[in-house]
Amino acid sequence: MRLQHATWQEVEAYLAHSRGIIVPIGSTEQHGPNGLVGTDALCPESIAWALGEQHGVLVGPTQAIGMAQHHLAFPGTISLRPSTLVAVLRDTIESLARHGFTHVFFINGHGGNIATVKAAFAEVYSERSLRGSHSAESPLALGLFNWFMGRRGRELAAKLYADDEGYHATASEVSLAWYAAGTEKPVAMSPRVAPNGSAECDAETFRQRFPDGRMGSDPSLSSARHGERFLALGVEDAWEAYQAFLGDTPAG
Amino acid sequence: MRLQHATWQEVEAYLAHSRGIIVPIGSTEQHGPNGLVGTDALCPESIAWALGEQHGVLVGPTQAIGMAQHHLAFPGTISLRPSTLVAVLRDTIESLARHGFTHVFFINGHGGNIATVKAAFAEVYSERSLRGSHSAESPLALGLFNWFMGRRGRELAAKLYADDEGYHATASEVSLAWYAAGTEKPVAMSPRVAPNGSAECDAETFRQRFPDGRMGSDPSLSSARHGERFLALGVEDAWEAYQAFLGDTPAG
Amino acid sequence: MRLQHATWQEVEAYLAHSRGIIVPIGSTEQHGPNGLVGTDALCPESIAWALGEQHGVLVGPTQAIGMAQHHLAFPGTISLRPSTLVAVLRDTIESLARHGFTHVFFINGHGGNIATVKAAFAEVYSERSLRGSHSAESPLALGLFNWFMGRRGRELAAKLYADDEGYHATASEVSLAWYAAGTEKPVAMSPRVAPNGSAECDAETFRQRFPDGRMGSDPSLSSARHGERFLALGVEDAWEAYQAFLGDTPAG
Amino acid sequence: MRLQHATWQEVEAYLAHSRGIIVPIGSTEQHGPNGLVGTDALCPESIAWALGEQHGVLVGPTQAIGMAQHHLAFPGTISLRPSTLVAVLRDTIESLARHGFTHVFFINGHGGNIATVKAAFAEVYSERSLRGSHSAESPLALGLFNWFMGRRGRELAAKLYADDEGYHATASEVSLAWYAAGTEKPVAMSPRVAPNGSAECDAETFRQRFPDGRMGSDPSLSSARHGERFLALGVEDAWEAYQAFLGDTPAG
């Protein structure tokens, strides 16, 4: 069930039997010559929506903009400062906790978000931990699942693309986003496989290192048909992780 | 053209002939017994997407969560503090300005966002205005269009619902969101028309005043078929406003 | 009763019979060739002081600096960033709520403050709304009255100045500020009526659009004698609004 | 010349011959049984206004609310958090520097403001100092003068009240504020001289230590006639300090 398509009374009914919710989080950033700017949001969103439908889990609105400062030298990239993204996630989590959700599970599509999402979790926990046992608050567990690290998806990528999968604008994520968006954008790559290196730098440095935006990948191997398979496996990976997460019992 | 579905090179090509972009902004909040939680995001998003397609305007990712603190006593509502939303909009605008966009036009679906969006514009302008003429920055114009105030849409609502249109969970927005989401949720209303009053209060007070979440409306009059008509008129209203906005020339 | 002139024991006695307080808020910004930089603070302050005396309402210290970034290209303008003004209003309101005030009523003299003041109210309410029903806090109602939108004052301005009243450095506010400050500064206007346009822009753009600072007005029509009449009507308008506001009952 | 009563063109003319401005800063806080809540703002404001008139110095709007957290257990006190006051002073100073003011001189009426004002100065300087010599900014000197520490005023207080002057709600400041407000509020004190102790504590502790709000003072000795003398000496003290401050030459 998508929160955006539910009424508040349907949410109330959902809360009577489950305290868990899934929130997709991505990024709006360049993904090389043939990848969509929205790739990192489209991938976790499509997985979350399919999972929500198959398993009756509530899915919140996608956080489509993430921490993408290193991609800002490419047109179309939008980035939140880490401090801004921490505030967004804090308010989102506090709103959900206010309604009685105890397990908030983020499905993430962007490696560059991981540190900031974890810092945001720690910011939320800090308020509770500093207050100590005087706190009257209900328990809260926060989970982060990076779909691109799921076992099943990794195995398929290895089988389809071997070393040409790469690290940014990967063949797998370009495929899944194409499938989710119902499009394909065939572009010839030059060089076929992009250079590798560290993405932990500012935007000018990043563009110097990775002139067309790709990192170590050959996404000319991508196809929407592949994307369909990544979606199915992504749902299995995420569902497994979500079920384990629900078993995580915070102090109350 | 949706930014999420474009490559960075397509954005680069777009910038060669236009410096304007449209960003939908909404809210994730209760909309009464039959309205969708995502109503305020779905409405401007569907208008922006249709406008973008018809007129070749680039449309950024939807800011689905807005300032909805007064709705927090109803399950499903997610709200950003005004200070958080200001930071989000500042980072979004600064990212776009970095690429050379000079006209950023927000299509808004939520009355409760207006004050904070305007404060965010002033926050962005403040940095430039405090620096004075030493600033090397390019000109920047920020626009806000509230679709629910568009002339054509207002006229249709008056014709279809007269005084039962109301102020929150209105018959028109419920219709448009149903059409956008491809759903209808018929629910009997009691009382048929909801009470009126001020929404400028905290969440507990709001719920006391408006027990089922509606303000002055009878959205049992809504239908997806109506929504289709509101979409068409919303695009006309927004396109007219966007064209006027592009004529707004900031100092450079 | 002016808070600045009261002892704390007088405030304590006041609180025994009333939980309402009035706070004037203005701006320190250019007001054209003959208008005072303090116009937007002097107007609501003089109204609040007169109202306080006539009706025994406590009046807090004037917030003389507001959000005036668009006027910063004219010497003498002082502006708070929206985020700063939100913090000031939050601390002011929290201090008053701490003493048991439940109704804080701002009389405002500056259109450019409206969005930020409303965002500040929402910021204060957000804290309460996010805490939910666990909150032990007392009820709180926040009101904003823009004196320049009062019915009686509008009618007098229409009668005296018709279309030459304008939108900034208006004939009416220049008159009232002159009366409040006990001064008149006759200056010939050229052009007689200033150009119109949007003030939602940065400071350089504003000065380009409005070279002498006025927007659509001819304040050479102003006089302190007019100001005296605007003061009397402003008090009537504000008193009516304040009484209605006291009837606004938040949840407790 | 009071900025509030000037036009922007008068400010422009002033800047042609002087780059200095005076800003009064006070507090809104209890001042014992017979002292005005606005004492700490009224004192520096009346000194600044008189100085401005006598010596042709521009005087900005009074910052009437300061850092008064320790007085919050007494009704009527309004306090800004230090972080808020730092932001207010930063924006005020940056606005003035934007117009070309190089010397901003605060006349302060509240001991509890000193640390925060100095922290605010350091916050403003930090931005410049971190940017280093690449900075294109004009020089900036920030001054703080505490009127209650002026030599001439101290001597008169010692002569009139000896040890009964005290540390808060002092006989001298109550006198000056009475004179400035045109009022006298005779109240019998019990004990005649208030207890002494540290004010660096929270509000509950402060009220426990100083039950009627006074610290070490007997303000029943105060009179408006005394206040008139403190005003004259305060102007002399402040003028001497301001002239010395203008000789302070920052790097440009």
Next chain:
Amino acid sequence: MRLQHATWQEVEAYLAHSRGIIVPIGSTEQHGPNGLVGTDALCPESIAWALGEQHGVLVGPTQAIGMAQHHLAFPGTISLRPSTLVAVLRDTIESLARHGFTHVFFINGHGGNIATVKAAFAEVYSERSLRGSHSAESPLALGLFNWFMGRRGRELAAKLYADDEGYHATASEVSLAWYAAGTEKPVAMSPRVAPNGSAECDAETFRQRFPDGRMGSDPSLSSARHGERFLALGVEDAWEAYQAFLGDTPAG
């Protein structure tokens, strides 16, 4: 060379031949029954100091407090909120960059810091990336090395403790901190090996899961003599990483 023990002229001389500096960062948090509260700071600090001496690298002051919210239910733990630690690292890095340092290398002793340190790096880069190519700033590379993940140290821990090394209050870090502090605190462990689980939770939950503070470790195996060996290997690991980092060339 330790910065704390250098004069500014010695730093100036150092900058003439090297633009790199090492900053130890740790945490002040419980480390089980026999581990020191300062373990996470003592470990990277002792490695940095020894490396600095052996290889002539400048070592800045240790950031002894980190992000340790999950340990706050144990007395002695001090934690910075992530947002605070981000600000500290931003100011530290900006200060160093001001002097011409282009490579700032953090040696970290606490897993819980990693996300926040990376978010802080991104916060610093964001300012530069948002400004774009107009920026006049010098290049900047930021590095993070977690001593406890160094290859040589890992191998020794595996050899000495096998699976009893654990994840918090590990046998290796307790040994190194003992050696650095010149102390040993033999305490019997019960159970001998602590339970395992996730540390991503609030403080109350953490203490419930890990009653004596250890995670999966048996630090009764620790000894200062082991610590001496971990120090030597830690220096080798860090030196290798630092040299690689200096080869990282940001855009200038």
Next chain:
Amino acid sequence: MRLQHATWQEVEAYLAHSRGIIVPIGSTEQHGPNGLVGTDALCPESIAWALGEQHGVLVGPTQAIGMAQHHLAFPGTISLRPSTLVAVLRDTIESLARHGFTHVFFINGHGGNIATVKAAFAEVYSERSLRGSHSAESPLALGLFNWFMGRRGRELAAKLYADDEGYHATASEVSLAWYAAGTEKPVAMSPRVAPNGSAECDAETFRQRFPDGRMGSDPSLSSARHGERFLALGVEDAWEAYQAFLGDTPAG
């Protein structure tokens, strides 16, 4: 007892008989041609450690970086913005209060920290004072002792150096830091005694005024042997102040 060298169980035992803790705070900034960059941290740290050992007081980790913006034109200086240092101290104090510490005593080595530390105390108190008597929090007293203002130390400095002690890079602090660091750095001074003036300015202005970083001092008179004597007297001064501070009883 140093917190860094204690286990959490030792801290727990300490809390059973004392609720006070000492935290050294300094700065990382130039101290003239022969003074150590870490002088302001080394001095209070060595005093705190010796005091802690002699009197069994718990000593927290040293805050080695302070507010030193005015020294940033000299290589090696690291400065926190006042707003950052306020956040650091707030989190440190809240962490300690969480464990039941009621008296937190900072021994400070840097005059430039005083305003910001006091602002930080006020920031912490503000949260409590704004909440009012509804607050369930335990009492909290915050103390600041500037070792360089201790009576015994002042007397020795006057005897050894008379007027050549100076105001920054003083002969006494250089001596104590040399003793603490086990080093001496003899450098000839020219001029022998540095110029005097105000340090309340930005970094460029400071360096113009004080070309080698000293203010009014002749630290060529310094010696580690002197430092040993300043340490002993500093411990006596601080111990006296700490005992008085423990007698300070906040409301509970």
